[in-house]
Amino acid sequence: MRARNKLTMLQIRHLAPGKYNDGGGLWLQIRPDGGGQWFLRVTVHGRRREMGLGGLQDVSLAEAREEADRWRSVVRANKDPIKERARIRRELERDDHTLASITDQAFRARQAELKGDGKAGRWMSPLNMHILPKLGRVPIEMIDQQDIKNSLAPIWHDKVSTARKAMNRLNIVMRYAAAMDLDVDIQVTEKAKALLGTQRHVTRNIPAVHWRDVPAFYASLSEPTVGNLALRLLILTAARTSEIRYCHESEIQDDVWVIPPDRMKAGKEHRIPLPRQALELLEIAQMWRRSGFFFWSRRAVISDAAMSSIMKRRGMEERPHGFRSSFRTWCAEATDTPREVAEIALAHSVGGKVEQAYRRTDYLDQRRDLMQRWADHVTGGE
Structure with a gap:
């Protein structure tokens, strides 16, 4: 031996x-x-x-x-x-029944119903930021309302939307665990809400530049930086920042920007008729194009903060998303645009399910004229 x-x-x-x-x-x-x-x-x-x-x-x-x-x-x-x-x-x-493990399983079970299979991470983000760092290693059967209260108390009144999303998604995870026959309290999130109390925060609309002042702001973005060009296109199209950031050459079909469902908040394809000024802007943006994306910065598309930081540096309270409100208010106050046309221009759903089922148009021709009038207003008729 x-x-x-x-x-x-x-x-x-x-x-x-x-x-x-x-x-x-x-x-x-x-x-x-x-x-x-x-x-x-x-x-x-x-x-x-x-x-x-x-x-x-x-x-x-x-x-x-x-x-x-x-x-x-x-x-x-x-x-x-x-x-x-x-x-x-x-x-x-x-046999891992920690909160982190069950959360991952619950997320994968829901992926098919999430936009882009949840790859952007927005569904998991509130949990990753405010719940899992504190409770992720705790067996889910041991989590009680006091644990949840202690995790969300720091943001309950200050970050109302984030706290609410975290609580709602935690409730989904708890119900998933119950479906696995784990001994969890499916009322635990409601009990935690009772301990946390009514949220005091008053929701504020995102500040917006008045539509009469948009031309002056647009003109101030004359330097052809990638951020300025992206913000100009956002204003001209009344699109969301995420839609602008990932704008790809394959989506531009003649004078129409066709945004696929997986990039839209509502999960439906959205067509935006591009005014002359927007087409000219995309020609200029060719200098920044990489891998087909118009607004590229170093190794990826521009960040979510790239456009808002332009306004922050100027000491403005308004933010890029507010230009959608500027456009909508202009439609109401300066034009005779029908409500449904203006709403669809913003990719909003109009009417109930029955009305939507029977209405088979997205008013593209009417919106082509509307977006050109908006662009003429924004650019001062350039």
Whole structure:
């Protein structure tokens, strides 16, 4: 029988870089940087296998010997210790009932109904930011209303929308866990709301530049930077920032910008007739185009804050999304545009499901005239 327990802790402290045998297949490899790694060398099914047992800093000599004994017994049972360890880990993961694990499963179950399969991360974002860092490792069956209250209390009155989304999505996760027959309280989020109290925050509309002042602001964006060009196109089209950021050359069909469903908030294709000024702007934006995207910055499309930062630097309270309001108010106050045409120009749903089912038009021709009139107003008739 081969000798075992050859090494001592005193020896280990003074070992030079190299591999050292403790006996019975247990080895210690010392790296040049002074760190070390335990591994077990065994032969199973006629193959030599080397199985890592952890770093010297985390696993003591005694612990390494204990782990080696454990996996030698697996070899004696004619099993591959590496595959057996992987199998055990898979079983543990399958039985992982932490909040983080169940949240991931609940999210994957809902992906098909989320825009873009939820790849943008917006569904998970409130949970990732405010719930999972504090409660992710807690078994979901142990989570109570006090835990949820403590997690959301810091933002309950200050970030009302985010807190509400986090609570609603946590409720979905809890109900998913209940469907798995886990012993969870499906009323726990309602109880947490009772502890947190009524949210005091008053929702404010996003500040918007008055439609009469839009031409002056538009003119101030004369320098052809990628941010200015993107913001100008946003104003001309009354589109959302995300739609502008990911504007791709394949979406431009003659004088119509066709935005696919997976990029729209409502999940439906939206056509925007492009006025002459917008087409000219896209020609200028060619200098920034990369991988087909018009508004590229370094390694990706411009960030979500690229356009709003232009207005922030000027000390403005208004934000890019407010130009949609500017456009809509102009439609109401300066034109005789029918309500449904103006709303569809903003990609809003108009009427109930029955009305939508019977209305098979998106008023493209009427909107082509409307968007050109808006562009003429914005540019001062340039």
